[in-house]
Amino acid sequence: MGRIERAVSIADLRTLARRRLPRSIFEFIDGGAGDERTLRDNVDDLARLRLMPRVGVDVGTRRTAVELVGATAALPLVLAPTGLAGLYWPGGETAAARAAEQAGIPFCLSTNSVASIEEVAAAVPGGDRWFQLYFLKDPVLMSGMLRRAKDSGYRVLCMTLDLAVHGRRERDLRNAFTVPLRPRLRTVAEVLARPAWLAGFLRTGVRFGNFADVAPSSGFSSIAQHVAKLCDASATWRTIEAVAREWDGPFVIKGVLSPQDALRAVELGAEAVIVSNHGGRQLDHVPSAAAALPAVVQAVAGRAQVILDGGVRRGVDLVKARALGADACMIGRPFLWGLAAAGEAGVARTIEVLREELDIALALLGVPSVDAVNADCLYREAPAA
Numbered sequence: 001m002g003r004i005e006r007a008v009s010i011a012d013l014r015t016l017a018r019r020r021l022p023r024s025i026f027e028f029i030d031g032g033a034g035d036e037r038t039l040r041d042n043v044d045d046l047a048r049l050r051l052m053p054r055v056g057v058d059v060g061t062r063r064t065a066v067e068l069v070g071a072t073a074a075l076p077l078v079l080a081p082t083g084l085a086g087l088y089w090p091g092g093e094t095a096a097a098r099a100a101e102q103a104g105i106p107f108c109l110s111t112n113s114v115a116s117i118e119e120v121a122a123a124v125p126g127g128d129r130w131f132q133l134y135f136l137k138d139p140v141l142m143s144g145m146l147r148r149a150k151d152s153g154y155r156v157l158c159m160t161l162d163l164a165v166h167g168r169r170e171r172d173l174r175n176a177f178t179v180p181l182r183p184r185l186r187t188v189a190e191v192l193a194r195p196a197w198l199a200g201f202l203r204t205g206v207r208f209g210n211f212a213d214v215a216p217s218s219g220f221s222s223i224a225q226h227v228a229k230l231c232d233a234s235a236t237w238r239t240i241e242a243v244a245r246e247w248d249g250p251f252v253i254k255g256v257l258s259p260q261d262a263l264r265a266v267e268l269g270a271e272a273v274i275v276s277n278h279g280g281r282q283l284d285h286v287p288s289a290a291a292a293l294p295a296v297v298q299a300v301a302g303r304a305q306v307i308l309d310g311g312v313r314r315g316v317d318l319v320k321a322r323a324l325g326a327d328a329c330m331i332g333r334p335f336l337w338g339l340a341a342a343g344e345a346g347v348a349r350t351i352e353v354l355r356e357e358l359d360i361a362l363a364l365l366g367v368p369s370v371d372a373v374n375a376d377c378l379y380r381e382a383p384a385a
């Protein structure tokens with residue numbers, strides 16, 4: 001058995017990622033904004049929910065596939081857009097997209113990827129690829145990105161709305177995290193302590209692949225500087241509407257917590273609303289994705305799909321999200337930990353762990369298909385007499 005197969009949980013994969021990555025990069029993935037309250041709540045609010053199994057049900061065959069944004073996904077799962085995946089493993093975006101394709105689930109490429117839109121498309125032509133867009137100050141650059149994504153066969157546009165400015169992430173501030181890493185005494189020491197990561201990094205380097213002409217790879221910038229330079233904090237629903245029209249295809253809206261905003265997204269024709277606080281990385285002290293989900297589900301009322309994003313660490317979390325009314329979940333950190341631990345095999349392991357946990361949960365809950373999961377699967381304590 002390979003080292004990666006010995007990782008039996010998402011937490012094990014995180015441990016392996018921590019061992020392979022320089023500390024400030026591990027913390028960039030792991031961390032959140034402010035006190036990291038929302039980050040913790042994302043995980044804890046899902047973990048706190050209890051399930052109510054039924055017995056005496058035929059669970060001899062189980063079905064985990066769902067219809068998601070007009071295509072079949074083998075699991076109710078999407079790999080979330082995450083910037084700089086190529087910093088955690090050489091060719092990180094391509095490795096993750098391949099693992100997603102193999103598992104039959106969608107992969108969403110970030111605006112801030114290391115590999116470009118075209119590179120990922122060329123390496124993984126067959127997969128269900130989504131492209132995530134941040135609103136950019138430069139309309140020509142933004143239109144160019146939309147066209148490049150369309151021409152490269154990305155099926156779904158994912159507009160992320162919760163990054164008007166960059167969240168204040170204290171771990172990154174303390175670590176003075178920049179791209180590339182600025183060679184300070186401490187970063188040199190942490191990088192030298194991670195020779196396997198360093199060898200890969202020296203081979204491939206790192207850059208913002210979709211901004212090759214705009215942000216030259218020389219020089220050091222914090223992600224906050226990169227965002228301030230390029231992203232448009234003045235974008236409104238009018239911008240979203242215009243981009244949707246320009247895209248002229250299926251689109252989803254990511255970063256919604258308020259039911260009113262979910263309704264706006266539905267009115268504009270979004271195929272799905274992604275209930276998300278950016279993994280607790282933007283505004284701290286907002287509700288967890290799980291806490292915000294039920295009101296959004298109620299407001300959307302079946303007119304669009306709903307995806308929960310944030311805090312999924314177990315296969316049972318996929319069941320819990322379905323029981324709260326979500327159609328599927330996105331994962332960010334869990335697949336990045338797998339990626340940082342072992343590249344494509346690590347992401348495959350992340351997905352496999354969640355798939356196996358989900359399958360066992362369905363069997364033991366007495367629910368033979370993900371489609372049949374509903375609110376009855378949750379345990380509600382009887383009110384005190």
Ligand SMILES: Cc1cc2nc3c(=O)[nH]c(=O)nc-3n(C[C@H](O)[C@H](O)[C@H](O)COP(=O)(O)O)c2cc1C
Binds near residue numbers: 083332
């Ligand atoms: C390292 C890292 C980079 C991210 N970059 C992006 C990004 O470029 N675009 C985006 O929409 N969300 C980004 N996110 C947020 C994820 O898409 C997702 O919302 C979040 O990771 C979900 O929480 P989870 O990590 O608990 O699964 C990033 C998250 C992480 C951890």
